[in-house]
Each structure stands twice: as C-alpha cells, then as structure tokens.
Amino acid sequence: MAGKLLRMDRRVIFVLIALATLIPLLRPIGLPIRISPEVKQVYDYIESLPPGSVFLLSLDFDPASKPELYPMAVALLNHAFKRDLRVIGMTLWVTGTGMAEKVVSGIASEHGKRRGVDYTFLGYSPGGTNVIINMGQDLAAAFPTDHYGERTADLPVMRGVTSLRQVNYVVSLAAGTPGVESWYVYGKEKYGFELGGGVTAVIAPGLYPFLDTGQINGLIGGLRGAAEYEILVGLKGKAVAGMDAQSATHFIIIGLILLCNLFYFLTPRVGSRSVGRAQNRPGSPREAGR
C-alpha cells in the first residue's frame, strides 16, 4: 500500500497544487503578514530621503520573474512618488525593457508625475555589469538618450546627476546576474551610493551575508517580501493577494514531503524498499516516466 502511494501518478500532485493556488486566489482569507526587519529597512530608508532626492530603480528581471518582482516594483514606485523623489528607472535585462517601462510610466501617471521632469526611464543598454561602471563614470555616456529618445543630460529630472555618485538610493529588483551583487561590486563599492535589493525567493538566501555586513541596507525577498512592502505603503496589491495561495501551496508541499517520508519508512526495509529504490532512483526511466 505504502509502496503504491509512493508511486502515485504525478498528475494527482499537479491537480492538488493547482487547487491550492486557485481556491485561495478566488476566495482569499487575508491572514495577517508579519513585517520582517530587512524589508522595513528599505522602507525606512526611502522614508528618510528628503523630497527631490534621486532614487534609481533598476528592474533587472524578465517576464519569467514578473509574479514576484513586478509587485515589488509597483510598491516601491508608489512609495517613491508619494515621497516626491526624482525617479530614474532602467534595466540591465533586455527582455525586461517593455515590462519595466510600463510599470514606471504607469505608476508615474497614477501620481500625476511628468516624464522628464519628475521621472524618466533610461531603458536598456548592452554591457551588463559594464553599464554600471559606465554609469558610475559618466551617466550620459552610458545612456546618451532615455528610452523615449530625449537627451539624458537635458532632462530636468537629471539636473545635477552626472554619475552614480549623485544618486541617493539605488534599488535593484533582480532575478539573477546582473543584479544586486553586480550593483554592489561594480557600483556601491566605488561610487558610494546606498543600495537596497529586491529579489526572487530563490536567490534571497544568497544575499543575507551582504545584508548582515551592511553592503546592502535592506532586502525584499520573494512574493512574501513584496507583500510586506505593499502593507508598509498601505497598498494591498497582487503580492498580498498571492500570499494565501502561497500559504496553501507550501502546506501542500509540506504534507507531501511528510507523507512521502511516512510511506518510505513504512515500506519493508530489506526487499521492496531496495528494489523500489533502484527502480525509482532519480533519473531512472521509471522515475522520468512518472
């Protein structure tokens, strides 16, 4: 019996996960979300910036990471525009350009901000981490024009900003490299601006050493981090809505792991488990087939 359950058709698991995602999205419970200190630190730093300070948001992700990082971008931009900061948007990922432009210009128009005066979107420039060095040396050389073809040096929003040295706060929303680490190594280290990060849940644990040493001053990790930031800015959006679904899927996975181990230990030790092990070893044809 236990052996049979261990060999359960994976489509059953797929259906369980689909239901665990769909039902909470359709009928949300709205459980309270605790604010973690690393997310609060990003919020507090933006709160501490005086109006007119320069805030650079680098949207270093592609559509694959949209569910986690797009809500962060929405929450951060809302916060920055509420605080009347000068917002500069950009991306180091070519496939994220259209998406990044839409979120920056969309949130700006909701706040009645004028393009070129209160905000700009620089777009994408090839070169990965070299773009950061180039921006640190001469911002207008890295982006002679913004995404809309206006000369960067002539934009009122860029007044007094010739390099990254004049930027007050940079937040990189990253799904990989180039991302937060690149902004630290090639940017903050040399040009001295303050840096915060927003990343997918997969890469967030890798950035905790940077947080601990103050190399980044705050970290928004995954959908959970995005939901926390939405609560901080008082704007419950897609991240908060997704947290119930995440709760349910996590619990389904925990349940599956516990069941899997229970069945594993219930399976007779010498005979069938060793046979099952050989047949179901990861990568075996039988395992792949299921």
Next chain:
Amino acid sequence: MILFLRRTFPLILTFLFGVAGALQYYIPHPVSEAALTEVSVWLRIILGFAMILGIASLCHVHYAKIRTRVAGWGYSLVVYLSMMITVVVGVWSRGQEEGTGFGWIYTYALLALQGTMFAMLGFFVASAAFRAFRARSKEAAVLLVAAILMMFGRVPLGEYLIPMAGPVAGWLLSVVNTAARRGILIGISLGGIAMSVKIIFGIERSYLGGRD
C-alpha cells in the same frame, strides 16, 4: 607572425589590461578615471559583438539539428521561425513597442511564454519534493527539517498557526544560512582571485582556444 598574433599578442594584452585594471582601482587620479571611462565604453562595444557571436552560434547549432533531422528538430525550426518573425517585425516597428506588432509579440508571446515556463516550476518542485525529499541519511534529515521549517515560517498561515515559526525561519536565514553562504562566498572569491592572477600572468591559457 601567426604564432605571435594567436598566442603572444593576446597574452601581452591580457597582462597589460589585467594589471592596469587592478591598479586603476587604487589610483583615483583624473587620468586613471578617464581611462576607466573610456575602457568601460570599449567593453560594452565588445560585448555587443559577443551578442552577434551568440546569435551566430545559436543559428549554427539549430541549423545542424534541422539538417541532420535529430530527435526534436522541429523545435529548432520553431526557434528559427520565431527569431526571424521577431527580427522582421521589430525592424518594421523600428524597435518601438507601443501599439506595434513588436509590442504585441512581447506582451502576448514572450511575456506569456516565459511566465508559463516559470509557473510550471511550482508543479514540478512539488512532484520532485514528494519523490526525492526523503530522510535517507542524517544529512538529508537535517535538510528536510530545515526546509519544512522554512516553508512553514515564511507563509502567513504557518505564522498564524505557530507564531514562533516566522522568527525561527528568520533566524535560519540570517544566522545558519548566512554562515554557510559566507563560507561559500569566501571560497568563490579566493578561487576567482587565484584564477585572475593565473590568467593575467599567462599560466591559464584555455581562453586562447587550446592551440599552442
């Protein structure tokens, strides 16, 4: 002469730019800063050519698959067709997205396809967790317990049921995980420095293509 151009000249260039790049960081003189500005522009231009090389390589690999009719060659044809359509529509739209065919491809094809691929991961992770996450050894058991604590403590339902779950997950991330990651980072950094020194001094030459 050929040997000089193939081996000696790249080695000299690597040595000069490697040493100059390392020294530049510690000499913030205006001349040194101007040189860095210039080099950073060069690097971006060179990377632009690398992109062309990448596209050429992609075309070559998929052309070979189509020509030899290997299993799944149809997907290579899809790669070619999608790339050609995107390039033609992109050039036709002059790279503009707003209200153009290029924007339509981006929003309704690329965005949707990439989102779908990533969303499917959740289903496969759940299936893989059920099949493979077993306490076969002490180490696997430690990993298993840590994973369950993390999954429990990072969602509102977990914290609602056991209020201590959140702080425990936070402690795992900021103490245990940080200590392990820091060790890995130090190892990677030392390895990176050692490899850089080997490349600058011409001890590591595999980037030359393996010809002597």
